[in-house]
Structure formats: structure tokens, C-alpha cells
Amino acid sequence: MTAEQKISPYIIKAEPRPERYARGWYVIGNSASVTTTPRMLGVFGTKLVAYRGRDDGTVHILDGYCPHMGGDLSKGEVCGDSVVCPFHLWSWGADGVCDGIPYANKIPAKAIIKSWPVLEKNGLVLVWQDPENRPPIPEQEPEAIADWYSGEWTDWEMRAIPIQSQGRELVDNMADMAHFGPIHYSTVKSFRNTMEGHKFVQYMVGGHQILTEGDDNLLTSVATYEGPAYMTTTMTGSMDGHPMKVHLLVSHIPVDMENFIINFGVMMKKDPSLSPEQNQAMLDDYTEKNIESFHQDVAIWNNKCIIDNPLMCDGDGPIHMVRKWYSQFMTDVADIREDQVRRREHVTVEGPSVEEVLAAQGH
Template sequence: MPKQEFPFPMPNGWFCITRSHELKAGEVQSLKFCEKEVVAFRTESGTATVLDAYCPHLGAHLGEGGCVRGETIECPFHAWRWNADGTCAEIPYAKNFPPKAKETRIFNYPVVEVNGFIWAWHHLHKEEPTWEVPAIEGFNGDDEKWGKVYHYDYNINTVLQEIAENDVDQAHFPKVHGSPSLPETEAITEGIYKKTIAETLMDPSNDSVSEEFKVKDHGMFTTTFTRESWGLGTVGLRMVNLPPSGGEFIMVNASCPVDNSNSILRWSMRVSKDIEDELGMAIIDGIANGVLDDMPIWDNKSYVADPILCDGDGPINKFRKWVSQFYSEPIQN
């Protein structure tokens, strides 16, 4: 069965290009982002930049053999150099700088660095950003409260809307994950921002936790689970009141649409130091492995535009209405 393409246009918003520590000064990465070939590079002074990938001169891919020269990227074909703003900086062999070269600009994506990630703004019609990526506590600078940061990356064979819809799909948790559903006790929606709070039971010895991290003599416990979303690209998670000392868990989910069938999730997770040596890795490992349960479903499912829903399914239609604001064109049902 061929993998389906979904009826959604590429979404608008801030999306994760890569992790900050994975793009060092002078380095270049070739990436696919929102169905476009792009090049990410960090100038020698440390500025992270994302441009469309192809040199306007004769079409070489700047990410395949291109290199950083000072504050520019040099084309591997004829050594034309391009500034971070997409303008042409230098043509090494030209006696006269062509007027067209002065007028030409490679599209440069708005970029910010926060929470340990490099984010690029995508808009289908190239409009400017309409919100900012929030700084999430525990992922910006040193903080004595928190333990080690753990990184997990996933290549997912579906689109971001399908992934995010699982968060509100209450009925899939017991069947797919073997865990209780997460009925919302509080829900707030304000424009591109959405916040939900739920009480849930956790078991540090369940099947999602790798054998080496299981805490078999602890038993189940209740925690408050808060999820905040800013568009489809940024999600912050927090759990509090974790035993034995009332510890906390925090996470950033930084997402990237690759094309109309594929996405990348980059997760950063950590727990407060007071539980790091006890339940910490059971919680982190269990959550990291939980998404693996979803993958066979995503690999093979189709999108149902007008689903048959019942009272235990969760607020799926409300979620779809909220997410529709991130598309510049209507969904082709």
C-alpha cells in the first residue's frame, strides 16, 4: 500500500530545523523543510541562518559542498558568496557586478534560537512571523534545579496535525499505550496558544519503560500533567508532584514538517534533581518509548475528514477547528 499524502497544505508557524549544539560555527546542513530544499549554516560569528538551497546563478545546491566563509556561504560550483540575508556578497571572478545579481535575493527564513533549538518560520505565502517562540523554563541556560537533559529524535511517517491529534484522542491511550486516558480537567485556548491540564496515573514499571529503568517496587502514582502548545511546532510538557519528594518533569517537543507525508520530532526532557536518581529515568524513558507505540498506526492509517465520534473519544473536532488557523489554504477533504 503506497503511503498516502495528506490533504493539508504546509502549515504556518515556527518549526525546528535542528538542535543548537548540532550546528557549530562554520558548519553547513542540507535539509528538507516544508517540502523545500533548504540549507542551514552558522556563520563564523555564530549567527544561525536558513536559506532556500539553490544558488540563483546556475542552480547548485548550497548545502551539498557549500562552505561558510566568514559571514557568508560559498557556492560549491562557482564560489559565489551569499550573505545571511540572501543577498549576493561576492562573485570572485567578475570584473563587473551584474545588476541582476544586486537585485537577486535567496529567500531567507526568519530564525530564532531558544530552548536549545534553531527554529525557522514558515508561511505558505511568505508572510512575516505573527508570534514568538516562548522560552520554556529549564531549557535556557544553567539552572541548579534540573538534572541532565536527554535528547530524543523521531522520524515520523505522518504530518504534524495527525501527531498532535493523538494528544486529544482519549480512547487510544488504553489500547495503544496500555495506560489510562488523560481527560482534561482544564482547557484554555487563546489564538495560537492552547493549554490543557489533566490528572493521570503513572506506573514506573509498565511496558513502555525499558527493563533497566523500571522501578518495580514503587507502584502507581498520580501526577498533574500540563501541556502547552504554540502552533503546531512547539509543545511544552510539565508534570508535578512526582514522588517521593514532589519532583517535576519538563519537556520540549520541537517539531518539523518535512513534506506532506513525513515529520521530525525532536524532544528534550529532564527531571528535577531531587528525583533524578530514583524515578527520573523511568519517567523519561517511558515517555520516550511511548511514541514508538503510535508509529505502526501512523505508518498505515488514512485521514478521515468526517469521523464518526462518540462521547469517549475526546475533543477531536475542537482540536481540528483550532489547528485550521495554521493553514493559508483550505484543507482538501
């Protein structure tokens, strides 16, 4: 190649980002993680307080600082359905309105803090974030997971994993077929994606060096994002000779623009031939194996750069498609375009479908 023919080096681009967090539902933990003891949430570049009312038993989330003199409400206590600031004992109701000042004759009319929309569903607690302060969009409420309510499944085994990056980097995994081999010890037999509205789905069939045994023991995976941060996956296979079906939760919540927390959860269908202790041991073992695999991703995210113009090849998955879908949640509702939400499908690797493998395995 002559000097005239030499191609200029590819230049990575990453545009500066204003502080803005995607519109949608975010998991803060399982139901057991919120009690009548106030809990601090360092999320969305600020501090919130989550607590369960003593009277109504409902989870409430408020701005975390008292506007009187800046007391930390998570260091206070719950009285009825209100949280009381430890500094001067101002009491804040579940609606964010101050409902008591022990030494005042009149409560100031401006004594209101933000009460965040909360959803408790599928054994999880979620908070709604919207940069336009709009109420939750009804059709974007996560669907019920019938298995969690059936009594035939374990509860969520949860872990919180801190990541030094932006949430979009996690969502890229939905389309990034090529990383499953080097990062997750997987061999991909088929891989396709669909998007429509607020949902993005990944269908994959493959093997796994840790989670499956033998070349014929295929693992199926259907991963679904409902909004920008709530992803559940149903996986089938076997472990230690036992048929296995699990649901995984991977829900990130931003701490700030450069850090997020992944709330990672596993629930497993109980084997009726095993004791509760044996079922729990299987769940614990499977959870640790998943986290071992997942931490390979963490090592990548904590050290990679942000890149807005990834240089793709023909074997990569539809990264641009998933980023187009994700961008709707960073766009004002009135400005969402049809190309951000219309139905699309992309097949990266053709092979046996999830449905065919499940039928062959008797699921």
C-alpha cells in the same frame, strides 16, 4: 433489523490537499545541532541550509540551492557570516543576498535567495514558515522556559523521529483522551482542554505503567501548543523513588505533505543529592522510557489512514475542537475566523485537577 431499517455503512472522507504548510515556528533541533558546518534541512517540500555564522555566532537559514547552477549549499562552507557554494564559490550572506563571486566584476541584481526567519530560544533553534511569506507574528513567539536558563535543569536530550503521515494527526493527540490507555499505558483520572488564540492546552492527571509506580503516585501533565508545531509539556511524578519533574518537547516539522519529523526532547530538573553522572543516567533512562511509549504512537501514525470526518462517541475528547483551532494556521491571516481562535474549554473526564495533585504532592 429488517433490510429497510439497515443503516448504510459509514464512509470515510479525506479531501485532496494542495501543498501548503501551516504558518508558525518549527524546531529544527537544539542549539548544539547547528554549527559553523552547514547543515541540510529537508523540510517544507524543499531543501534549506542552516549554519552558525563565524563572526556573529548567530544561526542563519537560507534556501538550500544556489540559483546560479543549482549547487547544494549544505555541501559548502561558512566564511564569516556567509555560506559559500562548493560548485563555483558564489557566496551568500545571512540576508540571502549574494556578496561575492570570485570571477565576476559585477554581482547580478537578481542574485538573492530566501533568508528564513530564525529564533534561538530555550536552547532550541526554530524556523518560521508562512505560506503567505509574512514575517513572524510577534505575539506567537514561544514563551521563555525559565527552567532552561536557571542552571538547575539538564539540557535537552533530543531525538529525531520520522513519521509517515501529516502533522495534523499528531496534533489530534491533544484532544484524543481515549488513546492514552491502549497506546501510552495510562489511566486517566482527569482530562480537559482549553484553546485561545494560537494556544491549545491539555491538562491531564493519571497513572502510567512505565513512568509512575503504584496507584497513588499520580502523574500530572500540562501540554501546551504555541502555534501549530511547537508543543511543550511539563510532567511531575517520581521514578525509582526519586521525585521527578520534566519538560518534554514534541515539535514536528513537515518533510513534505506525507512525511514529517518529530523533534522529541526531554529536560529534567537535577536532583542535588545525585552526582552529574547519576542525573544524566536518570535523564537517559526517562528519555528512553518516553520514546518507548511514543513509538506506540508512531506505529499507529505510520499505518492509519487520513480521515476528515471521524466517527466520534461520547467518551472521546474534543477532536473537532482541536482541528478547528489548528485550521487557523492553514488559513490566510486576513481570512481567520473568530471561531478558530476564541476561548473554549472542554472537560472530557472530571476528577482531581493538576493544581490539586501538585499541591498534595508538595510541588
